[in-house]
Amino acid sequence: MKLFKNKWLLVTGLVFVTFSLIACDNSKTGTSDKVTIEYFNQKKEMSQVIQEIAKDFEAENPKIHVEVIDVPNAGEVIKTRVLAGDVPDVINLYPQSIELQEWAKAGYLEDLTNEPYLENIKNNYAQRFAVNDKVYSIPLTANVYGFYYNKTAFDKMNLTAPKTWSEFQKLTTDIEKQGKVPFAIAGTEGWTLNGYHQLALATVAGGGTEANDIWRFSKINGISADDPNMQGDFNRLDLLRKSGAMQKNWQGASYNDTVVTFTKGDALIMPNGSWAMPMINSQNPDFEVATFPFPADKADKSLTIGAGDLALSISATSDHKKEARQFIEYMSTPKAMQKYYDADGSPCAVKGVIEHNADSPLNGLTNLAFTDRHLVWLAKDWNSENDFYTLTINYLHNGNKKVMVDALNAFFNPMKADGK
Structure with a gap:
């Protein structure tokens, strides 16, 4: 009888412990049906x-x-x-x-x-x-990609955001003449120039589809340095390569370094996407920030890109x-x-979301959002991107057109078997 009683106490004790554990577990999630x-x-x-x-x-x-x-x-x-x-x-x-x-x-x-x-x-x-x-x-x-600029400095220097490519070229020359650095560039993070390079070709070729027809959907080894569109692409990349166009030590700069360079006023323009705005704000720049899209040859053909x-x-x-x-x-x-x-x-x-576009630093880009001038990243039709980032940065280092064209062909050739 004593043995039976002890067994009964043991079983009821185990049931009580099990119930307690379940109750404890349910207390973490609120209710068992949550x-x-x-x-x-x-x-x-x-x-x-x-x-x-x-x-x-x-x-x-x-x-x-x-x-x-x-x-x-x-x-x-x-x-x-x-x-x-x-x-x-x-x-x-x-x-x-x-x-x-x-x-x-x-x-x-x-x-x-x-x-x-x-x-x-x-x-x-x-x-x-x-x-x-x-x-x-x-x-x-x-997201939208384009150029952040120091509007306060622009106003003091009697400069305005460019609406055409020729105006952009003149702007960077004028900035340098006044002893300032035009661009903050992240040399260690080529993805930050992904938008720059894609828009460079798209603004020359006439759009994203046309750009991918030159790169992604051309014939095997069909990308040529003699192509007028590629010549335009080089021309736009060469804007960054001008002597004094980028901050000192740009080659070792990270994305964070570049934002700091811009927000300190050490460079007046930063190519980047809308995702950089929260980081810019966190640095509390003491100047007004504004944006403009990638200029084309004509003022009404400027583009942004994103997804x-x-x-x-x-x-x-x-x-x-x-x-x-x-x-x-x-x-x-x-x-x-x-x-x-x-x-x-x-x-x-x-x-239904109320957007404060007129008061936003991103207004220069967001006014193109969801229009036909807001391209989708060209990589939507690619199967990788990292090598594209690398070849873009490499061109800024060496300016070798043949090397870049060879790299572009090597990058896109394997994709071309899939067709269009």
């Missing part, structure tokens, strides 16, 4: 705002918790996770990227073509990134697709994206 969705973030500079928006969503959807994942080298981490089959529920993927295209075709991403919240996106912008006519990414903002920036996809293997859809639907509302825009300032694709 769902956690994982949001993989690549916009590190906007992490705090995204966290705030996630909490706003949770307040309206108390049975859903959004875990915002921020990791170093996010681009490489998400590749590893997707290949391992560990795909986050909601992912910030750049919609023009080769990764999104490949993962969509491979079935890793959910088809969002018929989602009702696509109606919240301006000018059918999501459809511009369709893969086989299906939408796998909801672009909520776009969806904050753009969201859903894992096709998610166990919580309903909740993931609810979160993206919330993110595509003016309420959520007004908070994001007020901190970021990049063009917003969500209808």
